[in-house]
Amino acid sequence: MTQNPFSRKVIALIRAIPAGRVASYGGIARLAGSPRAARQVVRLLHSSSRKECLPWHRVVNREGRIGLKDFEGYSEQKRRLELEGVEFGPHGRIYMERFEWRPTQEEARRIAPLDE
DNA sequence: CTGGTGACTTATC
């Protein structure tokens, strides 16, 4: 399991993304208290998405585009999202203004307390 | 310790 606070928060936050919504790597990192740690979110998705049963497909990049390459599961992620009602526009870009999950400060703190 | 790496992001052109 992940012991350090940052990792635990990231895991908790990803788990909290509602179906039909998405979050960005940087957004999760920001909610977890480290705005610059987007690449650590990626690392955790690699190491824990399966073991922690995370809704990994709900995490995309800031532009609303899927980060995976075609041979890495791009189509599976897109399929999972579309199944949840997430809509893609031109250039495989999700309408983030409609689908990005933006919890309030209080919700975020409830999910990932700052004092761990 | 050092250097390489990544499902990123921001700034610039």
Place this chain on the structure above:
DNA sequence: AGATAAGCCACCA
């Protein structure tokens, strides 16, 4: 819109 560069940070060989 696409390309490039630099910053980022935890992990790992």
